[in-house]
Every structure is written in structure tokens, then in C-alpha cells.
Amino acid sequence: MDTFTLIPGALPANSGPLARFLPPLEEGVVSAWLGAHLKPGAWLLDPFGAAPRLSLEAARSGYRVLTTANNPITRFLLEMGAASLPAGEFKAALASLAASRKGEERLENHLQDLYLTPCAACQRETPAQAFLWRKGEDAPYARIYQCVRCGDSGERPATDDDRQRAAEMVRSAGLARARVLERVAPLGDPDREYAEEAIRHYPPRALYALATLINRLDSLQLTPQRRRALTALVLSACDAGNVLWPYPAERPRPKQLSTPPQYLENNLWLALEEAIGLWANEAHQPLPCAHWPKAQEIPESGGLLLYEGRIRHLAEAGGKVPLQAVVGAIPRPNQAFWTLSALWAGWLWGREAAEPFKVVLRRRRYDWGWQAAALHAALQHVFDLLPLGAPFFGLLAEAEAGFLTATLMAASTAGFDLRGMALRTVHDPLQLLWARGERLQVEREAVPLEDIRAALHEHLRERGEPASYFALYAAGLGKQAQGRGWRRLAEDFDQGIRETQSLIQQAIQEDEQLHRLDASERSLEIGLWDLQPGQVRAEPLADRVERAVVTFLQRNPGCSLLEVERHLYPQFAPLMAPPRSLVQAVLDSYALQQAGRWQLRPEDRAAARRVELRHMAALVRRIGERLDYAVEQPNETTCLWLEAGQTARVFYVLASALVGPLLAQNRYPPEICLLALPGGRAGLLAYKQSRDPNLRHRLLHWRILKFRLLRALAEIPVLNRQTFEEQIAGDPVQQSPGQMMMF
Ligand SMILES: [Zn+2]
Numbered sequence: 001m002d003t004f005t006l007i008p009g010a011l012p013a014n015s016g017p018l019a020r021f022l023p024p025l026e027e028g029v030v031s032a033w034l035g036a037h038l039k040p041g042a043w044l045l046d047p048f049g050a051a052p053r054l055s056l057e058a059a060r061s062g063y064r065v066l067t068t069a070n071n072p073i074t075r076f077l078l079e080m081g082a083a084s085l086p087a088g089e090f091k092a093a094l095a096s097l098a099a100s101r102k103g104e105e106r107l108e109n110h111l112q113d114l115y116l117t118p119c120a121a122c123q124r125e126t127p128a129q130a131f132l133w134r135k136g137e138d139a140p141y142a143r144i145y146q147c148v149r150c151g152d153s154g155e156r157p158a159t160d161d162d163r164q165r166a167a168e169m170v171r172s173a174g175l176a177r178a179r180v181l182e183r184v185a186p187l188g189d190p191d192r193e194y195a196e197e198a199i200r201h202y203p204p205r206a207l208y209a210l211a212t213l214i215n216r217l218d219s220l221q222l223t224p225q226r227r228r229a230l231t232a233l234v235l236s237a238c239d240a241g242n243v244l245w246p247y248p249a250e251r252p253r254p255k256q257l258s259t260p261p262q263y264l265e266n267n268l269w270l271a272l273e274e275a276i277g278l279w280a281n282e283a284h285q286p287l288p289c290a291h292w293p294k295a296q297e298i299p300e301s302g303g304l305l306l307y308e309g310r311i312r313h314l315a316e317a318g319g320k321v322p323l324q325a326v327v328g329a330i331p332r333p334n335q336a337f338w339t340l341s342a343l344w345a346g347w348l349w350g351r352e353a354a355e356p357f358k359v360v361l362r363r364r365r366y367d368w369g370w371q372a373a374a375l376h377a378a379l380q381h382v383f384d385l386l387p388l389g390a391p392f393f394g395l396l397a398e399a400e401a402g403f404l405t406a407t408l409m410a411a412s413t414a415g416f417d418l419r420g421m422a423l424r425t426v427h428d429p430l431q432l433l434w435a436r437g438e439r440l441q442v443e444r445e446a447v448p449l450e451d452i453r454a455a456l457h458e459h460l461r462e463r464g465e466p467a468s469y470f471a472l473y474a475a476g477l478g479k480q481a482q483g484r485g486w487r488r489l490a491e492d493f494d495q496g497i498r499e500t501q502s503l504i505q506q507a508i509q510e511d512e513q514l515h516r517l518d519a520s521e522r523s524l525e526i527g528l529w530d531l532q533p534g535q536v537r538a539e540p541l542a543d544r545v546e547r548a549v550v551t552f553l554q555r556n557p558g559c560s561l562l563e564v565e566r567h568l569y570p571q572f573a574p575l576m577a578p579p580r581s582l583v584q585a586v587l588d589s590y591a592l593q594q595a596g597r598w599q600l601r602p603e604d605r606a607a608a609r610r611v612e613l614r615h616m617a618a619l620v621r622r623i624g625e626r627l628d629y630a631v632e633q634p635n636e637t638t639c640l641w642l643e644a645g646q647t648a649r650v651f652y653v654l655a656s657a658l659v660g661p662l663l664a665q666n667r668y669p670p671e672i673c674l675l676a677l678p679g680g681r682a683g684l685l686a687y688k689q690s691r692d693p694n695l696r697h698r699l700l701h702w703r704i705l706k707f708r709l710l711r712a713l714a715e716i717p718v719l720n721r722q723t724f725e726e727q728i729a730g731d732p733v734q735q736s737p738g739q740m741m742m743f
Pocket of ligand 1: 119120121122123147148149150152
């Protein structure tokens with residue numbers, strides 16, 4: 001497991017369509033892994049198709065990717081991604097739609113008029129960007145607009161006009177509701193009541209607008225390419241139209257179809273316009289894309305072969321394509337997205353398109369036991385399609401204990417051996433590597449609690465600082481997965497997950513050598529845990545990261561964040577890959593950025609800092625003498641102020657924020673200790689304190705002094721002890737807002 005390290009990527013500049021339902025992944029990760037492990041042209045399998053961009057990236061980096069996509073919506077995302085249509089196609093498609101007639105009107109005006117609201121400033125009507133609703137009420141309470149006439153903008157209370165228009169919409173949406181229901185589940189369809197239930201998450205005005213758009217999509221004369229472009233925009237409007245837009249929003253990622261207490265009703269014409277930016281793809285050439293079984297249409301230079309069905313059926317058809325590896329984002333159950341996908345497929349392409357996927361309408365709850373069983377079943381078929389030893393590189397976003405447990409258990413019981421697991425923070429996708437093993441009939445032997453415990457202690461010793469519950473959990477689970485205890489669990493995943501979770505929980509909670517740092521009533525999963533004090537362990541991770549980043553910057557001026565991370569990660573165990581916020585805090589402290597390239601600050605070059613350290617130590621000496629202390633300097637960077645043979649003040653002068661060794665060696669009471677640092681380092685030290693309660697506690701009574709203040713003190717003509725005390729008390733360690741991210 002040790003050679004596997006986290007592969008850094010970059011957040012996509014454009015999140016793309018339906019991003020709130022898709023795994024949040026970084027770009028460049030899967031292509032980097034592939035480049036290091038497989039020859040271009042090789043056939044890969046993405047058995048989940050859950051992250052269209054991942055399959056597309058693999059194909060674009062020169063591989064032939066067979067992707068199974070049972071969900072017609074993700075399949076459409078894959079096809080559109082491969083087609084790489086420029087913005088012009090979408091604009092032209094939307095222009096055709098806008099100009100089509102609805103009675104005497106342009107369709108654009110007809111739809112915009114649904115959202116008209118009186119401007120609070122000029123009283124004239126303007127289309128609202130959105131109306132704000134409270135759950136269960138029959139009229140909006142506010143609206144958001146930017147007046148097209150006078151420019152007045154913002155959120156304003158709803159008016160009588162707004163309430164009246166909403167009431168009219170209820171009356172005119174009846175027919176629209178019947179029509180969109182008919183396209184998914186006609187009268188007599190056993191799933192009709194479930195479709196009806198799902199459609200309740202659309203306000204009347206949205207149903208009216210969507211039914212109008214869908215109707216027009218059917219009748220408008222367009223080239224096939226334009227039609228696809230327009231379908232894409234209407235799909236975005238289908239999502240913009242539901243009530244799953246909580247207000248105020250903090251990056252919502254809905255998993256359940258439920259109405260938030262307050263939500264946005266978006267203007268769907270504007271949603272169409274805004275969607276162009278999400279779908280347009282100017283950066284890539286179109287990618288070869290064909291449907292199973294036309295494998296011969298995919299050239300060796302890479303492309304996408306789509307399988308429109310379940311992996312089970314592919315395995316039965318199998319053997320046509322020499323698969324060498326598996327890549328994919330582990331799908332996470334999402335009742336909201338799956339249910340909506342069934343609706344949207346019916347709306348956009350008719351009943352037959354929705355039919356194979358419609359079964360999702362019935363299911364409301366997906367627990368981890370269900371997840372493990374479903375994943376296990378899929379991976380058993382994947383197993384049959386692969387040669388022995390074939391690698392499986394998986395990304396698991398939105399990690400939590402149950403999801404990870406279900407995943408590792410499903411893979412293990414399907415015959416995949418875990419070879420590596422890399423984790424940065426719980427907010428980043430985990431990277432997992434398996435190899436297709438053999439299905440051995442072995443007796444169940446659980447990993448003993450002591451072994452799990454030893455793995456947890458080892459993790460914390462090596463980290464040198466507290467760990468999140470999830471990181472510890474992953475360390476314990478990795479130990480579990482290495483054993484063969486899960487091999488026979490396939491019959492009852494619910495119980496297996498429960499047992500595993502409680503075993504690791506027990507290993508963490510009932511261990512006298514471990515303690516929780518931020519003990520509070522908050523849930524176990526967000527706590528920080530550490531070894532009891534007094535144990536021999538590695539230098540804190542944060543200090544090692546600081547040193548490694550600075551060394552790399554010295555040797556590689558003009559490097560990028562990605563290069564820093566690529567160099568950094570192999571130096572750390574895979575489950576303790578340094579958080580990006582920490583690397584960023586070190587870069588901000590020591591370096592300047594220009595167009596994504598980092599250079600050490602001139603004052604942070606080694607030679608300049610050495611000179612400055614000596615100068616600062618001299619200033620401390622001189623100030624002490626001016627304040628009538630006896631001054632001693634036991635070494636270059638430590639200075640003592642003495643009075644009547646007693647130590648009154650101890651100064652440590654540092655160029656870095658590496659305070660660990662100094663705190664370990666200091667023999668003086670913290671109340672008289674001062675730490676003098678360059679200003680840029682004080683922010684980094686504050687950041688380190690914010691993420692490590694132990695460090696915060698140990699520095700509690702220390703005074704932190706910036707070099708700038710030392711220089712200023714040396715300049716004061718009449719300095720006395722009182723002025724000195726006042727000055728150092730008034731120099732709080734500042735922390736810039738950008739450094740407040742905890743992990
Ligand atoms: Zn106005």
C-alpha cells in the first residue's frame with residue numbers, strides 16, 4: 001500500500017451542467033494515473049458512468065473507454081461532452097427557440113412575461129430573476145430582480161401583483177402538469193403515482209414553462225446538432241425549475257427530493273440563457289463516440305464507447321473488448337438525481353427513453369447496506385470482464401464512514417484486493433486502487449481489535465499531530481480491508497457495515513491512549529483525535545509540509561501549486577496527504593504568485609533571512625540593554641533579559657513557523673517567552689494553531705512579535721519598560737480571511 005500516493009489535480013474552471021448532482025472531482029487526476037500505469041490506446045472500463053467528465057478525460061488522454069450508463073441523463077452528458085459543441089451552436093439553437101411564435105408573441109417574450117414583477121424604484125414591470133418561497137405557502141414572499149429599465153436591483157418583498165400572478169399560474173398549469181406526467185407515466189402506468197409525487201417538486205409556473213419548452217422542442221425544425229444543443233439547454237432548465245434550490249444557498253448538493261424551508265423559483269428563460277456557459281465547450285475537439293457494440297469505431301487514439309444498460313448485461317454480452325483496467329467515480333445513491341433523471345428523460349425524449357430507468361421512481365431510501373449490495377453485484381460482473389491483476393482506480397467523493405465502508409466491503413467481497421487508499425481531507429475525493437484478485441473460498445477471520453488499534457496509533461505517530469475522525473476511521477478500515485474478514489459477508493451487508501463501523505468506533509473511543517481534542521456535543525465524525533501526550537512521534541505534519549514546500553521553492557523558482565503538490569505527496573503516507581489549504585498557507589507566507597507561478601519573496605531567500613536573523617537578535621539585545629536588563633545570548637537566535645540574576649524575558653528569533661522543536665526544548669515559563677518572527681510567518685503560525693488545538697494550547701501564553709514591531713521599537717527615542725509592554729501587547733497575530741479554512 002505504501003507506494004500509492006495521492007495524485008493532485010485542479011478544480012475545473014467551469015463546473016459544467018448538473019454539477020450539483022455529480023461527484024465533485026478534480027481534473028487531471030485520472031489522466032495522470034493512466035499515464036503512469038497504462039499504454040495509450042488501452043481499453044478501459046468505467047462501469048458506473050457516474051462522473052461523465054472522468055470518462056471523457058480518460059478518453060481525451062488517449063484511451064478507449066467503455067462506459068456503462070444506465071441513466072439516460074448521464075448518458076446524454078457523456079454524449080454532449082464528447083461532441084464538444086461551441087457556444088455558437090447553443091446560441092443559435094436558443095435564438096431559433098426565442099423567435100418561434102406562441103400565438104402572436106415571440107416565445108422568449110411569452111416565457112419572460114410569466115416572471116414580470118413591478119420594479120420598486122420605477123414602478124415599471126421587469127422580469128424577475130427569481131421568486132422566493134416558503135415551503136407550503138401559496139404565494140412568494142419576495143422576488144429578486146435587476147430592472148431592465150432603471151437598473152434597480154436586489155431582493156424586494158413580494159407585491160400584490162406577484163401574488164396574483166402566482167395564483168393565475170396555478171390555474172393555467174393544470175394542463176401542463178397532465179402533459180408532463182403523461183410523458184413519464186401515462187394513465188394506468190403502475191409508476192404513475194410515483195411520477196406524480198416527484199412532479200410535486202415543481203411549482204406551477206415552472207411546469208407551465210417546461211411543458212411549453214418540451215412541446216416546442218418536439219415541433220421546432222432544427223438540424224440534429226442544434227436539436228441536441230437545445231435539448232441540453234432545456235435539460236438545464238428542467239433542473240433550474242424544481243424547488244431544490246434552498247435560499248439562502250450554501251453550495252447545495254441535494255440527495256433527497258424534498259422541499260427546503262425557503263427556496264428559489266428561478267426564471268426559466270434566464271436559466272436557458274445561463275446554461276449556454278455551462279454546456280459550451282471551446283477547449284476540446286470532438287471525441288470519437290459510439291454505442292455498444294461498435295467498438296471498431298473507436299480509434300486507438302482514444303474515444304468513448306457507450307453501453308446503454310446495466311453492467312450485468314454487458315458481462316453477458318462481454319468478451320468483445322480486451323479490457324485492461326477499470327476507472328470510475330464510485331456512485332453514491334442520490335434519490336433526488338435519480339428520480340429527476342427519470343422525469344427528465346421522459347420529458348426530453350418520451351416515455352420509451354424513461355422506461356428502463358423508471359424503476360428508480362419507486363425507491364425513496366437508499367442506505368449503505370443497499371449501496372454495498374448494489375456495488376457488490378456490479379463489481380462481480382466487472383470481475384468477470386477483467387484479467388487477473390487488472391487495476392481498478394476509483395475516486396470516492398463526498399466521503400463518509402458508511403460510504404467508504406460499503407465501498408471497500410463491496411469491492412473486497414467481489415474479489416478485488418485493496419492496493420492503496422489515499423486521502424487528503426474529508427472534503428476531497430479519496431483515491432482508491434484495487435487489483436482484480438481471485439475469488440478464494442476462505443474462512444471468515446476478522447481482524448482483531450488490537451491490530452486495528454495498532455494501525456490507529458501508527459497513523460497518529462506518523463502524522464505527528466491530531467487527526468480527523470475520518471482519517472483515523474480510514475486507517476482502521478484499511479487495516480480491516482487487508483484481512484479476509486469480509487470475504488464471506490456478501491449475504492448480509494447491513495450487518496457487516498454495522499459491525500465494522502462499531503468495531504472501528506470502539507477502537508477509537510475506548511482506547512486509553514487516545515483522546516478527543518475538541519470534546520463537545522457535536523457528532524463523533526467531526527471531532528479531532530490524538531495520542532495522549534508524552535509519546536515519541538514524528539515531527540508535526542504541518543511543520544514537515546512547511547519545510548518541504550520551502551525547500552522545493554528554493555530549488556524550483558517559478559513552480560506551480562500542482563508541481564509543489566506532486567513533489568510533496570510522495571513524501572507523506574497516502575492517508576495523510578497534506579491539505580491544499582496548508583500548502584497554500586505556506587506558499588502565501590513565503591512566496592509571491594504571478595500568473596499561477598510561485599517565487600520565494602526576496603526577503604525569504606536563505607541568505608537574506610540569515611542576515612536578518614542576526615540583525616533581529618542584535619535589536620533584541622540592544623532594546624534589552626536600553627531597558628536596563630542584563631542581556632545574555634546563549635546562541636544566535638535566543639536572547640535572555642535578566643534582572644537581579646532572574647530571567648525576566650526569553651526571546652526566540654525565528655525565520656520560519658517551525659516552532660515544534662523550540663516548544664519541546666523551552667525550559668522557561670511560557671508567560672515570559674516571546675517569539676519573534678517575520679510578519680509573513682505570523683499568519684502561517686496562526687493558521688497552524690487554528691488547525692491544531694495542541695499547538696494552540698502550547699502557545700497559549702506566549703507573545704508573538706513581528707520583526708516589523710521590533711524594528712519600530714528600536715526606533716523609539718525614549719523607550720521605557722511600560723512603553724515596551726504596551727507595544728507588544730498591541731500587536732495581535734493577524735490572520736487573513738483566506739487562511740481561515742480549517743482543513
Ligand atoms: Zn426600474
